[in-house]
Amino acid sequence: MTDALLDIAGIRVGYPAPGGGTKVVVDGLSLSLGAGGIGCLLGASGCGKTTVLRAVAGFEPVLAGRIDVQGQRVAAPGLSLPPEKRSVGMMFQDYALFPHMDVAANVAFGLRGLSRVAQRTRVAEMLELVGLADRGGAYPHELSGGQQQRVALARALAPGPALLLLDEPFSNLDTETRQQLAAELRGLLKASGATVLMVTHDQSEAFAMADRIGVMDGGHILQWDCAEALYRRPLDRFVAGFIGRGTLVPAAALGLGSGGDVLLRPHALRPDPQGPLQAELVALTFRGPGHALALRLAGGSLVEIDIDDPDAATLAAQPPGSLVRLSLLDVAPVRFD
């Protein structure tokens, strides 16, 4: 055992297959989170993110591997502690607030073991934490989506779980509210001291929320790292393509020797009349702010780079098909064999 608050080692999780047997959807997955850390599983729909949360919460057994919470084994083959014995709280995609209960009663829902006075104190603390101290008497339909989400968070945190699981916490909110709330929710979670494992398919949410992110594909974590490391030092081609904007191009197309492919980020190349590289101009598009320049490199790779307004003004006079000279700014680009 380690001193991590959540330690998942090599879990396999599956569902009954229609024709009999088991369809394995998570395999050989490991991660570990220290107390107070926020971890996030990031991946496309169907890659197994929710299944991992369900296994940690105690709704799905593990077929191999183990899960420890606070040093206690909660899941292993043949062992599955019931959800209520795991000290794990969960906030689901749709919040599922009780519509006929006011905010205070919703938050008190998981506190039935406490005295009335203790319940009232804890509810007040939680509503204070999420900035809704004066809304305890309101009903869910009287609140905005963002406020409802904060009530759901207060309800999930109220019993003081060692670990909080958040499944797509922003899925009900419009894009603008999401951006604003991701940073706010991170602040609330950090203030609460909770250890959190969340899932999302949205990279900007993962970046805004998490200390560590696991990029998932096909039931595996390909890389478990901080946002910056995923962007700057992706360990494999899938992560390189999935995180941030960028294109893998043959090293030779950028005048770099010894083969393989290079990850070209949008700021890695810039127009430069004295530059050593040459590419064909495909299109110049105003993005607001800045411009995107689509280019065809030697060998045929199509790439898009971001350029400054002065460079765009110079290139605006050049027709598609003309040649553009370039220099490579990224002196040590990420390479794959």
Ligand SMILES: Nc1ncnc2c1ncn2[C@@H]1O[C@H](COP(=O)(O)OP(=O)(O)OP(=O)(O)O)[C@@H](O)[C@H]1O
């Ligand atoms: N109860 C179930 N029975 C059978 N198969 C299931 C069940 N739940 C999920 N699956 C399958 O397991 C795979 C992983 O699903 P999961 O919900 O974990 O993915 P996800 O990454 O969370 O996707 P999403 O973002 O769409 O929720 C999918 O192929 C899904 O169809």
